[in-house]
Amino acid sequence: MKTLIVLFVVFAYCVSAGAGQKYNPFEDRYETVPDNWEVKYNPYEGDFSYQPEDAEATYNPYEGNWDWDSGHNPNERCPNENHSKSSIEGII
Structure with missing residues (x-):
């Protein structure tokens, strides 16, 4: 009986995890x-995606594309524009 209760709780949690999807x-x-x-x-990229209200598309010279400056894709933008690409690759 305890197993069924645990399975039900896990199932309910998994179902509710999709509640934040749009x-x-x-x-x-x-x-x-x-x-x-x-x-x-x-x-610039011709795509639609969910972003924060204040997000703007900015050019990423290291990737050669336009992406959001919102932090939604933090790995695709340079945290400090003074870094060169080679110094960032050394950090990563």
């Missing part, structure tokens, strides 16, 4: 994001 109709998929994020369009 549907992105432009890309036909669900994304797990905070409630105050909204779908934004990145005109």
Whole structure:
């Protein structure tokens, strides 16, 4: 009986984990994001994604693409613009 209760609790937790997901109709998929994020369009890359209200698309010269400056993709932007690419690769 205890096993059934534990399984039910685990199942309920897994089902509730999807409660924070929002549907992105432009890309036909669900994304797990905070409630105050909204779908934004990145005109440089031609894609839609959930981002914070104040996010802006900025150019990443190291990757050669435009990405969000919101911290949503923190590994794709340089934390300090004074670093060269080679010094960042040495840190990573």
